[in-house]
Amino acid sequence: xxxxxxxxxxxxxxxxxxxxxxxxxxxxxxxxxxxxxxxxxxxxxxxxxxxxxxxxxxxxxxxxxxxxxxxxxxxxxxxxxxxxxxxxxxxxxxxxxxxxxxxxxxxxxxxxxxxxxxxxxxxxxxxxxxxxxxxxxxxx
Numbered sequence: 001x002x003x004x005x006x007x008x009x010x011x012x013x014x015x016x017x018x019x020x021x022x023x024x025x026x027x028x029x030x031x032x033x034x035x036x037x038x039x040x041x042x043x044x045x046x047x048x049x050x051x052x053x054x055x056x057x058x059x060x061x062x063x064x065x066x067x068x069x070x071x072x073x074x075x076x077x078x079x080x081x082x083x084x085x086x087x088x089x090x091x092x093x094x095x096x097x098x099x100x101x102x103x104x105x106x107x108x109x110x111x112x113x114x115x116x117x118x119x120x121x122x123x124x125x126x127x128x129x130x131x132x133x134x135x136x137x138x139x140x
Contacts, residue, residue: 009044035072041124043067045116048091067114067122072130080126080139087113089120 012033045065070081087110089096096106106118116122127133134140 009042009046011042011044013040014042035128035130038127039125041070041126043116043122045119048119062117065116065122070114070124072126072128075130075134077126077130077134077139080134080137081114081124083112083139084126084137085114085122085124086111087116087120087122089118091118091120 013036043065048063067081067085070077088108089106089110091106099106114122114124131140
């Protein structure tokens with residue numbers, strides 16, 4: 001149950017070799033997955049490089065992925081998405097040091113972050129039944 005698009009992979013429960021049913025509507029991808037009792041959703045970016053940051057029309061333009069919606073069993077999970085997701089970058093140590101030398105400090109992990117602005121993994125863990133997990137964790 002995995003899905004790849006332009007250097008971005010979506011991997012539920014560490015399954016990376018089975019195709020999932022997906023639908024693209026207005027640049028938004030929708031897909032359905034079968035959930036386990038305990039679940040991990042990973043979104044992985046692998047193709048980010050220094051050429052992706054462009055200066056156009058007097059401002060910087062960057063490509064990144066922002067997870068805007070997350071829904072399980074027709075239950076929207078915005079609070080859970082923003083409170084229990086985390087992003088761990090996989091950028092090379094020399095690049096991180098180069099950025100630090102420029103005054104930009106790159107953390108190894110960004111808690112509560114559904115955005116992928118560097119190469120790395122955004123991870124969201126949740127349990128089923130989803131409604132119960134949301135209530136028990138105060139995400140409803």
